[in-house]
Amino acid sequence: MNTSHHRWLLEQLPKWESEGLLTTDAARTLRERHAVDASQPGAAQIIMGSLGALLIGTGLITIIGFNWDDFSRPVRLVFAFLPLLLSQLFSLRVMLRGDATAAWVRETAALLQALCTGACIALVSQIYNLGGEWPDFLFWWCLLSLPLVWVMKSSSVAIFYLIGIAEWSIHQVWGHQPWHASPMIYPLLLLGLFPFWPGWKLDRPLSITLRWVMTISAICGLCAAAHHATRMHFAESWGHFEVTLWQWVLTSAMLALFPLSSSALDATSRHKPQVILGFLHLLQFGVVATFLDMGQELAKAVREAWQVPWTWVLIAVIAAFAVHAIFRRRWAVLSVASIAITPVLALVMGETAQAVLPWLMTLHLSLIGITLIVLEFTGRRGAPRLGAALLCVLIIARMFESELSLLTKGLAFIVIGVAFLAFNICMSRLARQKQLPQS
């Protein structure tokens, strides 16, 4: 249940009490169990507050863009610093008032200050005709805004920071960047958000929006780091993009296996975007790797990837996360994440690896599909529909690759479709039967 569900339930309680549906004690228990933390802003409040701050900030930047060259330099510098000063005073007032300030006001103050910082730097560089590139400006803007996330507990500035560091990392892939100005430092930049959650237990829960933005930012940043590491290792020579592609698959496995607490494991899928996006990429890679043409490219990529230190970093992190996942009994996640390692197993076959790899991947995906279904029927955490869908996709892929007649292929597709629908109906009935005894 998210905050809006809790709010809806709390709104209904007085009515249900008056209608005699609930006793006073039951209503009190529900109120305690589904209490809404008033210090946490609602999505609508954040959006409205952020939109207001964005409009003011964009307005300031646009006014700056006009370039008031009729005024002297000192006057124009006052224009640059005045909004920053006012936004800082606004933030200070919000901080001093503490809990008395509405959550959306806090968000607005923090985002406005972040935007005014960017506007001030931009105006100073305009006044002095400074050159400089967008990524450098963005980097310093993000760093100067980051502490606002900690001290003002601002989700909107956290989102701005996450988008900013992802954009910066993508820009820094190209060119001759030393490691400290390259996407390799993205993990450190991401760790910069750590003080946002007080204590080692990460007590402050993340909103769904922030989870998704963080996951997408991490994907962009880590994929940029992988690409940069490969480019630098092979001295920018062409023909190594497949190495990066496999590192991206390892990154997806790492994200899917990211350690979760017991309560996070019980949450619904949309609370775990790293698992959803990781699964999608891994399965898509797995299916593509089953095509016979892909064997040669992949085997070559994996052989070369071992030479890149970033690959070892990814493997080491995946190993650590996998051990944690075993302790947590995340069998479904472990089975899907293992797709990333299949090309390595094929290399054991030596020269025949390129021929073996597609068949090994087909076997692996089939086993995963069956495992995901069987887990559910043995009372563990499985994903039967995903398993069935995976088996269907595999059969369809093999049909496309085969030289069977169109008539045979057409009939096969119909049979698979009917079987898939029948399975879906069975699963729905099974789910309903499970719910009946409880109700």
Next chain:
Amino acid sequence: MKALPLVIFAIVALAQWAAPLSQIWTHEQTLTQGTLIKLKCSAPDPYDPLRGRYLAVRPEQREASVPAGLKLESGTRVYATLTSGADGLATISSLSLTPPTSGDYIRVNVGYAYESKATIEWPFERFYINEKLAPEADEWFAENIRTSKGIIAEVRVLNGRAVLADLSLDGRSFREILKERVK
């Protein structure tokens, strides 16, 4: 209210001021105490979404000779000694890895080096202009950029740092000329 968040906030607020103020300090020093250097340049008229319209200033000289024995790679920071000719226009006369003991010089990055030459990335590239004057500036550039006199970038240079102070044509400031044309 705990003290730590307030202390962090105070440090952040100071840092947000310090970053632009440090830029202002170094560039004011260069503008007030630096030597005036004139460079012949070429320029189109692009746009920056954050800082508005600007003229992309590109000095004509794009490469310089590399002294024998000096090995340069792409991205290396070097010191370029500037020497003014009889026409008052400056050119890069030599490159070195350490600041020269005399004369005017600026820090530049090497684009790429080949044989005994190296391409230069100048430390200034933009001259911001008023949005109203931008279309006129565009026309003015198109008319004058290929004339024999050409457009001159006036740059103040101090301790290796360069600040683009103005653009001029035939000794007259670019802004003055534009304002007359707009009237």
